[in-house]
Amino acid sequence: MGQTTIPSADTIRAARIEHANLRERDLADKLGITEAQLIAAHTGQGVTHIAPHPDNIMQIASQLGEVMALTRNISCVNEKVGSYANYQSGAHAAMVLNDKIDLRMFPAHWRHAFMVEKETDTGLRRSLQVFDAAGDAVHKIFLRDDNHISDWDAAKASAALPDQPTHLKLDERTPPEAAKPNPEKLEVLQSEWSKMTDTHQFMRLTSKLRMNRLGAYRIVGAPFVRPLATSAIDRMLNNVQAAGIQVMVFVGNRGCIQIHTGPIEQLKPMGPWQNVLDPGFNLHLRLDHVAEVYAVDKPTQRGKAVSVEAFDADGALILQVFGVRKEDYDSRPAWRDIVDNLPALELEAAK
Template structure:
């Protein structure tokens, strides 16, 4: 276990910032072999304020601060969405935010540390709430913007400031269990259960029932349900949606949060190995090299087939999920199905 009281870490980070001033804090933490939370905690008393871990109450109070920018990321993809915290619902370790702009699925059992962070900039101060898991990895961040009620944001920080210093111990994340051999999977049973699904949320229960990994299931299910595509197909699908205005849903998540964009994407830009959506209320930053496997996937529901494009990295971790815009009780957009069919045809040619 590691502790942020290590004075050597502060010296190492100061030296690293001098050598690479543009390095982002997540990458600095990886370079130094520590959790990002440890670097944030070095600023306690100056740039960082520890927060009490009453996540339910804090989340329920967030509508009071007005519009913010929410950021959720994994190793290869960053999802940024502007809007208000509306319709916040927290029950035990699970929470959802179901506003028209901020749409989140929260897994609060993996939220361990929280800080209010004030970063000095040439143009002023950047204020945020940042939440981390037990390994020190950021699970969710909420940034004040020009549209935020700053007095309300400051009042929220004061209200949830930790009463005592946070004793931080970082536990490296245990590696995930490897998939069972394909020969041990009941493939026909898996396909039968898949065919009987009534809701997309049943998919995860099905994986557990058959003790099969997600990518493993996509490989074994057969073309009735899943087709592997070239890695470039994910980017092609986003570009196609941008070109024809197909409204889509983009899910990006980690162990503590899944963040969802619903709507069109318009301004698509490539910069130094990253493929970006740079729209006024939605930004996406996708590291092309991180996407190793892509599948088109079809799941039966009471509303008809629901089609997705799912991307994974070299360790079979999900990078991004993409759907056509839809609501429960309504069938999938034919425009989205046609888009996926075009992507599959391109891949086959």
């Protein structure tokens, strides 16, 4: 979103009072602004600007006990309850890795951050909220433990930046990269794909061949990728639930990827949304945004990594789901059976 004329801070605050039941993102869209601009308009009224780097955010979060971590893109939301233990900093990528909270963070996209206090029907809700250069949400952390309110207050007092503006200078939104295949390099792609020993090698391979993820999926063919019906993503969630197996669910944006590892126990569809409503884990997926789905098979030293991956109409990755292998548990055979029986794209087209 460019720096066109935006409503005044007073107008934005009045609109939030008038539309108190709207989510921040929906209200921002209604006003033609970004969510970060909506939050910034309340600076001094429950909103405090803080340094956005993950080192700072994680240091605060680690003091707040059990919290709810939220990472989303336009089509999917991943919410996990846990603590921010075992943070590992990095110049280009940072991470939190423990049995509840599993994050990959990319500091270059952590550009604006706030400590937010908002009155709700259940009392004052406290959250750390991080946004990218265009003002879109990267990651949010919600306080859950009242025993840590004094830690929150102390962090807010010490972390507040000298400059506390009610307006933000934002960059234009960068649109999702459309599928970028390179058919001239198809044989090289297939050959190098078969030699992979780690899933992380995939992005280096596609970059070397001047492709991207979706472009490679569209052309590589069997036995590496199978196009699925768009309905396959919902069937997959239902089949995982029925089988009682554990999976890894990756949901992210340019600045953060959040991973759930565990079962899917309770599914509750509501309108266009399919929702996982489990203790400690919620997932909210817009099924009507799913435009392409693929079953993907990548070789690794530990065996084949099989995933189901969904993309929207603009080519943006919505979510990825993998089977789980732990020292005392391996869901991959059951997961492979589920994936192998998902409907192919041609079956959907034939209906």
